[in-house]
Amino acid sequence: MVRNYAPRTLHGALLLREKPGLTPYAGGTDLMVGEHGDEEEYMFIRNIPELRQITSDYMYIKLGAACSFNETIKHPLTPPILKEACRAVAAPAIRNAGTLGGNIANASAKADSALIFMVTDSKLRLASIHGERILPLRDFYLGGGRTALAPDELIVEILLPIRNYSNYYYKKVGARNALAISRVSFAGILDVCDGAIENCAVSFGAVIDVIIRLPEIDKMLIGKTLKEAKKLKEEYIAAYDEAIIPRRGRVGIEYRKDVCMNLLRDFLDSNGI
Numbered sequence: 383m384v385r386n387y388a389p390r391t392l393h394g395a396l397l398l399r400e401k402p403g404l405t406p407y408a409g410g411t412d413l414m415v416g417e418h419g420d421e422e423e424y425m426f427i428r429n430i431p432e433l434r435q436i437t438s439d440y441m442y443i444k445l446g447a448a449c450s451f452n453e454t455i456k457h458p459l460t461p462p463i464l465k466e467a468c469r470a471v472a473a474p475a476i477r478n479a480g481t482l483g484g485n486i487a488n489a490s491a492k493a494d495s496a497l498i499f500m501v502t503d504s505k506l507r508l509a510s511i512h513g514e515r516i517l518p519l520r521d522f523y524l525g526g527g528r529t530a531l532a533p534d535e536l537i538v539e540i541l542l543p544i545r546n547y548s549n550y551y552y553k554k555v556g557a558r559n560a561l562a563i564s565r566v567s568f569a570g571i572l573d574v575c576d577g578a579i580e581n582c583a584v585s586f587g588a589v590i591d592v593i594i595r596l597p598e599i600d601k602m603l604i605g606k607t608l609k610e611a612k613k614l615k616e617e618y619i620a621a622y623d624e625a626i627i628p629r630r631g632r633v634g635i636e637y638r639k640d641v642c643m644n645l646l647r648d649f650l651d652s653n654g655i
Contacts, residue, residue, distance in 0.1 A: 385423045392432040392538065396511040398425050399534050406536060408433070408448040409479035412488050433483070433538065436460065442505075442541040447483025451495070454482060461542070463550040463569065467498045470554045483537040486519070489527045492588040494554070494567070499540055500593045501569040501585035502547065507539040508532075516541070523592040545581065546573045551649045555641055565633050566641040570649040579603050579611060584649065586642050589628045596625055603655075611655045622646055 387404070389395040398404060401423070408428040427433060433448035436457045443459050451468040454460050455477070460468075471477050471485075471494045485493045486506070499519050506517050510532060519540075522530050531537065551570040567587035573580045582603040586594040599621045603611045611618075628638035 386426060387424070388426040388429065390429060392430055392509070392536075393511075395425060395427050395430055395536060396509060396534075399536055400511060402533070407484065408481040409450065409476075409484050411476055411480045412484060427536070428481070438544065440544070442543060444507075445482055445540045445542060447486075447537040447539060448481050451477040451480050451482070451485075454495075461547040463502075463547050463552055463571070464495065464498045464542070466552050467494045467554075467569070470494050482540055486522070486540070487529065487531065487537055489523060489529050489592075491591055491593050492567070493593070494587075497567050497569050497585050497587040497593055498552075499542065500595045501571060501583050502542055502545075503583065503595075503597075504543065505541040506537055507541060508535045509538045510534040510536075514538070520595055525591050527591070546575075547571055549573060549653070551652060553645055555645075566638055566645070568642070568645040568649070570646075572649075572653045572655075574608065577607055579606050579608070584622075584646060586626065586645075589626060589638055589642060591629060594626065596622070599625065608654050615650055615655055619643065619646060619650075 387398055389398055399406065404423045404425050406425045406427050428448050430448060433446045435446045436449060436459050437444045438459055445454065451471045455465050455468045468477065471480060482495050485495045486499065504519050506519060506522055508515050508517055508531060511534065517530060524530060549572050553568045555566045565588060570584040572582050582600045583597065584600060599618065602614055602618050606614065623643060626639060626642050628635045
């Protein structure tokens with residue numbers, strides 16, 4: 383018999399999370415397409431107030447893991463780059479039900495909001511009944527659909543660093559507009575302050591089994607003027623060309639690689655680099 387629990391507080395949910403084999407869910411959009419046995423147990427966490435808040439302090443915008451995509455789009459604290467990615471999620475019904483935490487927890491390199499949290503170097507607040515920890519999103523994904531989430535933990539919040547995200551570039555490439563799943567996705571942020579590049583960050587989704595984020599390459603342009611960055615442009619692109627080795631999938635490796643490089647070049651061109 384399938385059992386479903388619905389705790390009303392985070393403390394209650396963390397107590398239940400101690401139960402082996404209990405699957406937490408909020409929107410359930412991923413569960414709808416999976417196979418399920420007759421003896422499985424689930425925990426519905428969508429109605430827990432602590433997981434539904436979007437707040438901020440002097441360092442982070444704090445987005446509750448059970449916030450839906452539509453709730454995130456409508457909230458005044460949500461930066462435009464995240465709103466645009468959330469609008470790109472599937473159909474209206476999925477945006478109403480699907481949540482930020484679920485999009486991260488499914489460990490898909492095609493996850494729309496996770497791409498933005500990666501390019502912004504966001505962190506996760508993970509909690510169990512024994513305590514909590516803060517983990518950079520880059521360290522959360524282990525590859526092959528695996529994550530660093532412990533069996534007794536829940537994703538409580540996404541911590542998005544507060545900085546200037548007004549100058550961003552976002553593209554989601556699919557076979558057609560109605561296709562919900564990305565073939566390749568890209569996000570880039572370039573922040574220029576006092577004539578120098580203060581922040582340069584790019585991420586690629588749906589290329590390998592994790593979202594690609596390589597700050598060691600991006601730092602080539604940080605601190606440079608746009609003129610200096612333009613001189614380094616080909617070297618910067620070549621570094622990504624060498625680092626990105628797409629996996630085999632529904633579309634060819636050569637196609638994915640070409641799209642990645644074209645999006646990266648267009649991002650730079652659009653910023654005068």
